[in-house]
Amino acid sequence: MRTAYTADQIRGAEHELMARLPEGTLMQRAATGLAAVCADLLGRVYGKRVVLLVGSGDNGGDALYAGERLARRGAWVGAVLAGSKTHEAGLAALMRAGGRVVERDALERADLIVDGLVGIGASGALREPYRALVEEANAARGPIVAVDVPSGVDAGSGRVEGPAVRARVTVTMGAYKTGLLVDPGAEHAGTVELVDIGLGAHLPDPDVAALTGADVDVLLPRPGNESDKYRRGVLGVAAGSDTFTGAAVLAVGGALRAGAGMVRYAGPGAPVAQVRAHWPEAVVTELERPSIDDVGRVQAWVLGPGLGTGDWAHEVAAQVLASSVPVLIDADALTLVARDRGLLRRPAPVLITPHAGELARLIRADRDDIEAARLEHARRAAAELGVTVLLKGSTTVVAEESRPVRVNVTGTSWLATGGTGDVLAGVAGALLAQGLSCYDAASCGAFLHGLAGRRAAEGAPLTAADVATAVPAAIRAVTGGGRLS
Numbered sequence: 001m002r003t004a005y006t007a008d009q010i011r012g013a014e015h016e017l018m019a020r021l022p023e024g025t026l027m028q029r030a031a032t033g034l035a036a037v038c039a040d041l042l043g044r045v046y047g048k049r050v051v052l053l054v055g056s057g058d059n060g061g062d063a064l065y066a067g068e069r070l071a072r073r074g075a076w077v078g079a080v081l082a083g084s085k086t087h088e089a090g091l092a093a094l095m096r097a098g099g100r101v102v103e104r105d106a107l108e109r110a111d112l113i114v115d116g117l118v119g120i121g122a123s124g125a126l127r128e129p130y131r132a133l134v135e136e137a138n139a140a141r142g143p144i145v146a147v148d149v150p151s152g153v154d155a156g157s158g159r160v161e162g163p164a165v166r167a168r169v170t171v172t173m174g175a176y177k178t179g180l181l182v183d184p185g186a187e188h189a190g191t192v193e194l195v196d197i198g199l200g201a202h203l204p205d206p207d208v209a210a211l212t213g214a215d216v217d218v219l220l221p222r223p224g225n226e227s228d229k230y231r232r233g234v235l236g237v238a239a240g241s242d243t244f245t246g247a248a249v250l251a252v253g254g255a256l257r258a259g260a261g262m263v264r265y266a267g268p269g270a271p272v273a274q275v276r277a278h279w280p281e282a283v284v285t286e287l288e289r290p291s292i293d294d295v296g297r298v299q300a301w302v303l304g305p306g307l308g309t310g311d312w313a314h315e316v317a318a319q320v321l322a323s324s325v326p327v328l329i330d331a332d333a334l335t336l337v338a339r340d341r342g343l344l345r346r347p348a349p350v351l352i353t354p355h356a357g358e359l360a361r362l363i364r365a366d367r368d369d370i371e372a373a374r375l376e377h378a379r380r381a382a383a384e385l386g387v388t389v390l391l392k393g394s395t396t397v398v399a400e401e402s403r404p405v406r407v408n409v410t411g412t413s414w415l416a417t418g419g420t421g422d423v424l425a426g427v428a429g430a431l432l433a434q435g436l437s438c439y440d441a442a443s444c445g446a447f448l449h450g451l452a453g454r455r456a457a458e459g460a461p462l463t464a465a466d467v468a469t470a471v472p473a474a475i476r477a478v479t480g481g482g483r484l485s
């Protein structure tokens with residue numbers, strides 16, 4: 001499990017650790033790690049031009065001491081002093097090693113730029129002259145190594161207000177900060193390198209966590225010798241309508257590929273014909289009226305993709321939600337529950353899988369605000385609605401009350417195409433039917449779906465059906481030690 005922390009949590013841990021060590025030890029550890037990453041990126045250090053953007057706090061101190069190390073290895077190192085004050089000891093060390101103070105025009109010719117403007121001590125959008133420097137650094141040809149957090153990214157949330165550094169690499173000290181795992185911050189961070197400064201034992205429970213392949217491997221159910229199709233878990237899928245038939249096909253496909261013992265599909269005539277044609281494996285019930293009485297027993301339901309939002313759909317949703325098994329609510333069914341929140345009052349678990357627009361309707365928030373602060377809104381929805389929330393989009397996050405938010409790191413923006421969400425509903429639903437909790441089904445489902453998306457894309461457009469097809473390969477990659485990219 002990769003864990004991440006808020007700025008306050010990191011500060012608390014640093015405080016405890018610093019009390020036990022000679023002054024300046026942590027900064028020296030940080031600078032050593034930072035200089036090593038810079039040297040790797042430069043290849044040969046001797047003769048290269050490194051420009052440090054130095055702010056007024058300890059983030060600037062880290063940059064100056066790393067600059068000292070690079071200067072000692074023969075780099076030309078210039079420091080742009082941007083703050084109202086400067087870490088004096090760090091600046092003196094750089095000078096002793098042959099570094100110099102330079103003007104901002106040195107950025108243009110830099111082989112490497114080190115962003116030491118602000119780290120976890122930042123508050124709000126960057127002020128001048130930092131803003132302009134960040135814009136110039138982003139426009140320069142040299143790659144940027146961000147110290148701890150790209151300046152302009154809120155370390156605790158990933159929020160970006162105004163200009164922010166676009167780093168090739170972010171060298172983060174002691175532990176991941178939440179904002180490095182969640183977009184838009186994650187997108188600015190580039191590759192994240194963690195420098196161990198000894199914080200580990202002092203860290204509290206994490207703010208967020210990201211599953212690794214090994215975690216998913218442990219959580220994923222497998223059939224045993226005693227298994228049969230019923231015991232493995234039967235998933236009901238209430239999806240599709242005469243207008244939207246594809247959603248039903250894709251949700252059933254995702255579920256079959258993710259290991260459900262059996263999938264029971266229920267819907268009206270048109271999607272029934274399509275599901276039958278694509279998936280002879282599914283057990284199909286054609287609904288003459290909006291009733292699930294004849295569908296048979298299931299261990300979980302997926303409700304909503306392509307279902308429509310009229311009276312028929314509402315009646316189907318009400319019946320599925322009146323059952324005593326976990327229900328994954330997606331797409332049109334999210335519109336139905338946004339209109340009639342009473343549908344969510346049920347004793348069995350609920351997992352909702354909205355994108356930002358759907359969540360906006362559910363919690364009466366603004367879509368852009370949700371995209372800018374995904375964690376905060378997913379947490380709020382979980383608390384307000386009393387359900388597990390999988391918020392889809394550039395970073396998928398899973399929130400449940402009193403648990404760390406799980407952030408998915410496997411996706412690809414090629415997944416931003418119609419129908420991939422229906423596949424995800426099927427995959428996560430199949431995991432629910434196999435007995436995983438909503439929290440685990442959602443986070444493992446997002447992990448496998450993201451990995452399947454990468455496999456299906458390989459740098460080129462994919463279709464939702466391709467993603468479903470790639471799900472077994474994604475499962476094989478986590479269970480059989482296959483490649484995780």
Ligand SMILES: NC(=O)C1=CN([C@@H]2O[C@H](COP(=O)(O)OP(=O)(O)OC[C@H]3O[C@@H](n4cnc5c(N)ncnc54)[C@H](O)[C@@H]3O)[C@@H](O)[C@H]2O)[C@@H](O)CC1
Nearest residue numbers: 026030056057058059118119120121122123125126127148
């Ligand atoms: N305390 C330590 O010994 C360690 C600290 N570390 C480094 O120290 C950093 C934290 O240092 P600080 O607490 O000094 O804080 P920062 O250096 O992150 O930022 C604080 C300074 O930035 C200014 N500032 C804040 N918001 C601003 C904004 N929006 N626009 C412009 N200026 C702004 C403040 O006025 C203050 O001078 C970490 O991110 C990390 O890089 C690491 O070296 C690990 C060890």
Ligand SMILES: Nc1ncnc2c1ncn2[C@@H]1O[C@H](COP(=O)(O)OP(=O)(O)O)[C@@H](O)[C@H]1O
Nearest residue numbers: 392393394411412413415416418419420421422
């Ligand atoms: N920029 C992006 N980067 C990574 N994944 C994305 C991005 N945009 C969308 N996705 C993923 O693609 C899927 C789209 O689902 P959804 O919005 O429900 O579309 P649809 O309803 O067409 O299936 C989700 O899994 C979402 O997380």
Ligand SMILES: [K+]
Nearest residue numbers: 118147149151
């Ligand atoms: K920084």
